Amino acid sequence: MCTNVAIIGGSMTKFGQRDAWIRELLAEAGEKCLRDAGVPPSTIDHVYISNMASGEFEGRTGVMNALAHDLGLLPAYSQRIDQTSASGGAGMYGAWQSIASGASEMTLLVGGEKMTHTDTATSTDVIASITHPDEYKHGATLPSFAGLTARTYLDRFDAARESLAKVAVKNHANGVDNPKAQFRKRIDVETVLESPIIADPLRLYDFCPVSDGSAALLFCPESVAKEYTDEYAVVSGISGATDTHVVHERADPTTMRAVEAAGSNAFRMADLTPDDIDVAELHDMFTILELLQMEALDFAETGTAWKHIEDGRTQRGGELPINTSGGLKSKGHPLGASGIAQGYEIYEQLLGKAGARQVTAETGLTCNLGGFGNCATAAIMEAK
Template sequence: MSGATPPASDGPADREVAVAGAAMTRFGERDERLFGLLVEAATGCLREAGVDPTAVDGCYVTESGGSYDGGQGLAGRLAGDLGLVPAYATCIEQTSAAGAAGVHAAARAVRAGAYDCALVVGAEKMTHAPTEVVTDRVSAVTHPAAHRHGVTVPAFAGMTARRYLDRFDAPRAALARVAVKNHRHGLANPKAHLRTAVDVETVLDSPIVADPLRLYDFCPISDGAAAVLVTSRSWARERGLPHATLAGVAGATDTHVVHERPDLTTLGAVEEAGERAFEQAGVAPGDVDLLEVHDMFTILELLQLEALGFADRGTAWRLAEGGETARDGRLPVNTSGGLKSKGHPIAASGIAQVVECFEQLTDRAGERQVDADTAVACNVGGFGNCAIVSVLESTA
């Protein structure tokens, strides 16, 4: 795959990296504007960690590029309003992988010794725009030639789901079970957008959006924000901050023109990013206790599990069918409710995945808590155009 992130260097400047604070707003339909959501998540993160704003020496504000709300200069404005000055502040745009792109940038800067404490915060305000406008802006990530002909990201999802079901003889109900499971997980998340239970019949009877995918195979359009503190482990230890080690984080890209990929059912960027992140962390799929994956569509959850090595090609649907990815299953996936239930304020989603991993690994997940020492987050841009995988480990 082209554009893969090179492995972190082994030079003397390298330091262990940690996530030492995390917070998110309630996801859903919010009255606040974009900047207000950024402030809410950022101040919540600093407050929960007990870190003074003056201790932050780097600030990354993540943007999706959708221009749903807000303006320019968000990073500098946020730094000024929060009292982070003179910290370096910048914005990072990487479509729906923007959140993890911010974590990736902060982790590399901390590892290299540029910062001791970096704040990463992302938000999206979307619900004020009509659904067709949001869909069009999301689909602008597709290649211009495809976009001009009306091809949307949901259309790609439908075509891929049809190919997967036919090729691997998977039952349509298996995709529905992904939605049912993630809605059930979302019931235990007080900040989730959709806190409602659904059954397989409800999913299969909902309106068709992109055949064979129906309404309940898609995540909701959401407002919200999330933030994390990325620090050196020594900095967190010195201050007695509960933290999780960010043992590996890597990104990669795939062919931008989706129909030119050799196989629609293979997420090459996820494969590359996963291999590199696992190598950095010194772990294998069998060592992982918990995953947060980018289930913008139900089919994406299955494709990521296969690309990351948690299931053989064409078999991840069996994990959903057998309940193995449920919170009480062998391999809990999307204990937060995932994008499907928790919601998908685009630039915040990758950060919110890390928030869930942090809360699970530091025993702060409440009713959602599972027994986990190693967690993985996978944030996807577009329909597999890029991906960033993070591996976090408990320090308890």
């Protein structure tokens, strides 16, 4: 058994519309990650691929075997992990487990998705398959859940509609300084509030884009990490949890029980509290989700996260910078890659490699969601 699991390498490709197909995207991130860590392919025992829908989007399956071949990782054990839009976070948990259990001494995790080549109707249908069939047949989509929940939150807590717009504005501003982000342009509150309505009260700029891209992380025991580098991060807490698949069965749609459970377990494992976190990457597929996760993770009391947005606490220069990468909103959301890209941003921040996005951080957290909080994985990382 290994009690201290380290991350010694990471990479992220450019997110956005890419000419490369899924096999090429995965290989690009995997190769860059190995090079970043200075680790030869022959040392890899396990390789995990986080991917939701290569079969549906591209008609391509067996991506884990293909990557093992393409990177020269044979005879490493390979496995694909699908947990819908939380596939990246689930991959981090799986890679951590492979090291912590003692089954592997070097595990490569790569996540990716190729989505932009399909028409809007096709990609919408694939993503909508996350929802329960009974909800889907009545037209209840992820955007509609977001709109209904946002309206409930704004009305119940007398929150300012502008606070949701300011989440998008903040994350776009952070994305400007991320060379791998899909959208590298600043926006203002007026732009958000005047954009087309998608699911009232949410508008176009409250939603993340459809994206291609990949990201990777390399895991090993801390004892092995010291053989390769003096700078690495340790996963001190990690946990996953599941909420109801049928969203309307939840007692309160503004309460993300899977995030609460995953977060509290991760904090307990790390022997840390929310006050100990210096930087966080949250799953802002919709702007309302950033607020709901802040409250579920105890970064803010129930009904008050919007006030923290208003007072600048989550800005890059604030007390708790959130989504310094640009978040899903600006960086992009290639489903299987997103959770790993969150981990990569925290890894870069902890090692002081985030460039213009750099904040002062020794401890960071990621939270990756499946569907509208149907499942979640939270991870806490510390610099060593």
